[in-house]
Amino acid sequence: MDPALLLAALAFVAIAGVGFAFAGGDNSGSAKKRARELVAKSPRTVRKSEAEVATAKRRQGMQDAIKTLGLSEKQSRKRRGSIKGLIEQAGASYSVTRFWIVSAVVGVLFAGIAFLVSHTPLAIAAGAIVGGLGLPRWVLQFQVGARQKKFTNQLADAIDIIVRGVKSGLPLNQCLRVISDESPEPLRGEFKSLVDGNAMGVPLEQNLQKMYERMPLAEVNFFAIVLVIQQKTGGNLSESLGNLSSVLRARKLMRAKVSALSSEAKASAAIIGSLPFIVMTLVYIMRPAYMTILFVHPTGNLLLLISAAMMSTGIFVMRNMINFKF
Numbered sequence: 092m093d094p095a096l097l098l099a100a101l102a103f104v105a106i107a108g109v110g111f112a113f114a115g116g117d118n119s120g121s122a123k124k125r126a127r128e129l130v131a132k133s134p135r136t137v138r139k140s141e142a143e144v145a146t147a148k149r150r151q152g153m154q155d156a157i158k159t160l161g162l163s164e165k166q167s168r169k170r171r172g173s174i175k176g177l178i179e180q181a182g183a184s185y186s187v188t189r190f191w192i193v194s195a196v197v198g199v200l201f202a203g204i205a206f207l208v209s210h211t212p213l214a215i216a217a218g219a220i221v222g223g224l225g226l227p228r229w230v231l232q233f234q235v236g237a238r239q240k241k242f243t244n245q246l247a248d249a250i251d252i253i254v255r256g257v258k259s260g261l262p263l264n265q266c267l268r269v270i271s272d273e274s275p276e277p278l279r280g281e282f283k284s285l286v287d288g289n290a291m292g293v294p295l296e297q298n299l300q301k302m303y304e305r306m307p308l309a310e311v312n313f314f315a316i317v318l319v320i321q322q323k324t325g326g327n328l329s330e331s332l333g334n335l336s337s338v339l340r341a342r343k344l345m346r347a348k349v350s351a352l353s354s355e356a357k358a359s360a361a362i363i364g365s366l367p368f369i370v371m372t373l374v375y376i377m378r379p380a381y382m383t384i385l386f387v388h389p390t391g392n393l394l395l396l397i398s399a400a401m402m403s404t405g406i407f408v409m410r411n412m413i414n415f416k417f
Contacts, residue, residue: 097309174231179305181234182277188250190227198223209386213396238277239308245278246310247343248410250336257329263318281306295322310339367402 175187201222205214249270256266264286271283281302288298299315317335321328375382385391 112176135191141196144347174280176226177228177231177235178306180238180307181231182280183231190231194223194227197227201226209392211387211389211392213392216388217396217399239306240307242277242281243308243310243339244343245274246314247336247339248283249274249278250314250339254329254332254336255333277306295319310342313338355365356413360406360413364406364409 135334174190176186178187178190198219199222201218203218204311205218205275208214253263253266256269257263264401267286267289271286273279274282284305285298285302288301289295296315296319299318303311303315315333317328317331320326321331371382385395
């Protein structure tokens with residue numbers, strides 16, 4: 092064979108191989124690019140992107156719901172501290188005018204008792220203030236506390252009813268109606284107001300906010316947050332309420348443990364706080380003239396006022412030391 096032809100054939104094969112290599116590299120890069128595009132457009136990737144968007148929307152909805160409830164809670168805090176708000180929280184049916192009339196009558200009665208015991212203006216004014224402003228409001232707050240305690244003890248059972256109803260296929264409104272029909276007071280009245288508001292077309296969020304105003308408890312706030320978030324973002328309502336029921340029962344157990352551990356301190360505080368009054372009463376029974384000077388002499392009235400201020404300060408400090416809030 093002619094060496095020139097052989098050399099030309101080898102050169103052609105070499106050039107063709109180099110061209111094929113470069114062409115193959117370009118095709119490989121294009122293939123990788125097309126593969127990435129196909130992966131990006133695959134159903135799994137699309138579903139993953141949609142899930143991320145849905146999660147972000149749900150998280151934003153949760154944040155908006157919590158922010159809205161927080162603003163509503165700040166706006167209604169002043170209304171709950173008024174006499175009208177306390178009457179609603181106590182579940183009483185009398186009006187604010189009647190409350191002030193009763194307070195005025197009690198104030199006049201206490202002022203009359205102070206006038207009979209001591210003719211000094213200071214004692215009469217103290218009796219009027221204690222009877223007109225202190226005692227009626229204290230009784231009202233005591234009623235509020237007793238009603239809130241009953242509601243707290245019943246709320247976990249009501250949430251369990253909702254969980255079982257939702258798992259069995261009942262809608263939320265029907266579960267709430269069951270609670271309003273079959274639960275004891277005060278749970279029945281609060282949920283009846285909630286159900287009636289839903290039936291009249293009031294949004295659930297507003298009804299829950301009104302319920303929180305009538306029953307300003309952390310447990311009610313938790314319940315409202317769970318329902319509002321579930322309504323706006325969706326999710327497993329039975330699981331969320333089941334977890335809330337467990338939390339409420341754990342809080343109830345913790346409250347009972349704290350009460351048991353602080354019972355000794357409370358008994359000691361009660362004995363120390365009542366001891367001066369007991370001693371004063373016993374001394375007055377044995378020697379009335381010895382104690383009467385405190386009520387008829389201006390210096391004695393001043394000493395009684397100082398003693399009352401010191402006793403009030405001590406009781407306030409002891410109450411804060413044994414009153415655990417969580």
